[in-house]
Amino acid sequence: xxxxxxxxxxxxxxxxxxxxxxxAGASETLPLTGTPLGMQPTAAxxxxxxxxxxxxxxxxxxxALHNGQGLAFRLEWEDASENNDLDDNxxxxxxxxxxxxxxxxxxxxxxxxxxxxxxxxxxxADAPSQAREISAEGLGTTAPVPGSGIRAHGxxxxxxxxxxxxxxxxxAGGPMAAQLRPGTQTGFxxxxxxxxxxxxxxxxxFSGDWQILSIEATGGAGGGRK
Amino acid sequence: MTATxxxxxxxxxxxxxxxxxxxxxxxxxxxxxxxxxxxMWWNTVNTQxxxxxxxxxxxxxxxFRDGAANPGRIPTRKxxxxxxxxxxxxxxxxxxxxxxHLQVKGDRPDWGPNWDEDQGDGEFPNSYYFYLPRxxxxxxxxxxxxxxxxxxxxKSSANGIVTVNEDRCRGYRFxxxxxxxxxxxxxxxxxxxxxxxxxxPRIEQGIANACARQCPGRVRFVGYxxxxxxxxxxxxDKWKVALPLHPEYGTQPNVFYVPPIGPMRxxxxxxxxxxxxxxxxxxxxxxxxxxxxxxxxxxxxxxxxTRSGGESELIDLLIAYKWSEMFGGFDRxxxxxxxx
Ligand code: SF4
Ligand code: SF4
Numbered sequence: 001x002x003x004x005x006x007x008x009x010x011x012x013x014x015x016x017x018x019x020x021x022x023x024a025g026a027s028e029t030l031p032l033t034g035t036p037l038g039m040q041p042t043a044a045x046x047x048x049x050x051x052x053x054x055x056x057x058x059x060x061x062x063x064a065l066h067n068g069q070g071l072a073f074r075l076e077w078e079d080a081s082e083n084n085d086l087d088d089n090x091x092x093x094x095x096x097x098x099x100x101x102x103x104x105x106x107x108x109x110x111x112x113x114x115x116x117x118x119x120x121x122x123x124x125a126d127a128p129s130q131a132r133e134i135s136a137e138g139l140g141t142t143a144p145v146p147g148s149g150i151r152a153h154g155x156x157x158x159x160x161x162x163x164x165x166x167x168x169x170x171x172a173g174g175p176m177a178a179q180l181r182p183g184t185q186t187g188f189x190x191x192x193x194x195x196x197x198x199x200x201x202x203x204x205x206f207s208g209d210w211q212i213l214s215i216e217a218t219g220g221a222g223g224g225r226k
Numbered sequence: 227m228t229a230t231x232x233x234x235x236x237x238x239x240x241x242x243x244x245x246x247x248x249x250x251x252x253x254x255x256x257x258x259x260x261x262x263x264x265x266m267w268w269n270t271v272n273t274q275x276x277x278x279x280x281x282x283x284x285x286x287x288x289x290f291r292d293g294a295a296n297p298g299r300i301p302t303r304k305x306x307x308x309x310x311x312x313x314x315x316x317x318x319x320x321x322x323x324x325x326x327h328l329q330v331k332g333d334r335p336d337w338g339p340n341w342d343e344d345q346g347d348g349e350f351p352n353s354y355y356f357y358l359p360r361x362x363x364x365x366x367x368x369x370x371x372x373x374x375x376x377x378x379x380x381k382s383s384a385n386g387i388v389t390v391n392e393d394r395c396r397g398y399r400f401x402x403x404x405x406x407x408x409x410x411x412x413x414x415x416x417x418x419x420x421x422x423x424x425x426x427p428r429i430e431q432g433i434a435n436a437c438a439r440q441c442p443g444r445v446r447f448v449g450y451x452x453x454x455x456x457x458x459x460x461x462x463d464k465w466k467v468a469l470p471l472h473p474e475y476g477t478q479p480n481v482f483y484v485p486p487i488g489p490m491r492x493x494x495x496x497x498x499x500x501x502x503x504x505x506x507x508x509x510x511x512x513x514x515x516x517x518x519x520x521x522x523x524x525x526x527x528x529x530x531x532t533r534s535g536g537e538s539e540l541i542d543l544l545i546a547y548k549w550s551e552m553f554g555g556f557d558r559x560x561x562x563x564x565x566x
Contacts, residue, residue, distance in 0.1 A: 044288075044373030044404040048297040086414040089300050089402065126417075140375045200398045201375045 003064035017162035027063035055205030056194035072166030083195025100178035145173035183217035233386035249437035262415025289406030290476030362422035363479030373404030449554015
């Protein structure tokens with residue numbers, strides 16, 4: 001997938017999932033699958049999900065744009081129910097995340113390993129205009145990335161979520177965060193949690209192994225790909 | 227998990243609990259007054275037989291079966307019983323006199339944390355009930371801790387107290403599914419799980435838990451499991467009269483109960499019938515397991531001994547002549563909290 005370069009477009013503008021820039025750009029549909037039961041980190045989770053479907057959302061439409069300083073992903077998926085509250089102990093919000101490798105060895109399936117973190121940009125429907133940037137060096141080890149400038153905006157309408165998540169290409173988060181540069185390629189992944197199915201933590205639909213994202217060069221012909 | 231070097235425990239003598247809820251309120255005032263905690267009762271006291279708090283919690287699963295994790299369900303807010311929003315403003319400040327009565331705003335609740343108080347079971351004149359106070363059991367094999375994918379629940383290696391690390395908790399609530407005693411609450415304002423902390427800030431200063439210290443019935447003993455000179459060890463390990471609730475849940479609780487003996491039955495002629503207990507043995511076995519029969523036999527024998535003029539270490543302990551000796555050394559005055 002290509003993250004097209006769109007000079008002079010403020011990241012703030014791109015945070016609107018209906019911005020005209022998104023309509024013009026290319027997008028791609030990624031099939032999603034539920035995380036395997038055997039990968040759930042605790043026996044209690046495995047016992048309670050053994051007969052339940054994991055990963056209620058089948059596919060997500062993804063697009064990405066950057067302006068030389070910041071990169072934004074736009075996610076759109078079908079969801080008949082908007083789950084955005086914690087009105088009961090049994091209510092879980094819809095959520096989405098973009099995963100990026102902090103390092104070329106970072107394994108996505110197990111959310112990183114020591115010394116090779118997976119960086120995630122995480123959005124949740126109970127705070128639809130906020131995001132959290134986290135990094136993990138293995139399942140269950142996620143911690144917030146300090147100093148993150150991550151932002152997001154999500155809108156649910158007519159049975160669809162449209163969510164934009166973005167931040168600066170260069171993160172203040174250091175080696176635990178993905179440091180991105182125009183004219184290079186990186187891996188990325190998408191995860192969607194369906195609140196009405198009580199999905200949270202490792203119970204989610206995800207896009208499998210790393211997908212390729214090419215971040216378009218900013219400097220004409222000279223900005224070649226890695 | 228690191229091994230627990232010592233384990234704090236509590237024994238509650240169900241023969242003495244009067245259901246006054248002083249423990250419940252002591253806990254509420256100390257720990258659960260903040261926003262998002264309105265409906266939390268880390269300490270509950272329910273009438274048995276009864277549906278309990280949350281409603282029918284014994285049917286919600288969790289814990290372990292044959293050593294393997296047993297699936298459980300998260301109790302809803304209605305099942306716990308929600309804090310009512312009352313019309314205080316209308317009754318107290320709007321000058322309506324007798325025209326306004328204190329009531330919950332909105333839908334009338336159909337359940338609460340002590341809804342079936344004093345209902346019990348049995349047919350007159352042999353009806354029966356007793357009170358069952360419950361806190362988190364600070365289990366040796368905590369299902370809550372093992373269920374959490376974020377390792378947000380910790381068991382202190384120094385004293386065995388189980389706490390939620392709110393900095394790690396992301397509100398996933400797998401612990402609420404897994405705890406078979408349904409003693410974890412969800413704070414929707416802070417989006418984290420919260421539960422009884424065994425008053426660890428008091429314990430660290432040698433002060434017994436608020437629920438135990440405030441109990442007018444002298445029901446609750448506190449202390450280290452392995453302190454052979456203190457009441458917990460004597461009641462649990464030496465005399466074997468204090469038993470965990472639902473041992474079959476497999477979490478190895480560290481709260482133990484002295485089972486209630488209950489009054490004698492009346493027979494058809496309204497004479498006392500000493501051959502059969504009023505509280506059915508099968509019912510007590512369903513709560514405390516088969517060990518309950520031995521425990522009751524010891525209690526009856528020791529009571530008989532004192533009745534006929536003999537001495538009994540066990541009965542003296544349970545009477546708790548010396549109130550301060552119930553706390554295994556955690557007998558400092560709470561008024562001195564924070565003082566050197
Ligand atoms: S009673 Fe429940 S919350 Fe408390 S330690 Fe045991 S399993 Fe955990
Ligand atoms: S304060 Fe004591 S007597 Fe009163 S309900 Fe609690 S445990 Fe029972």
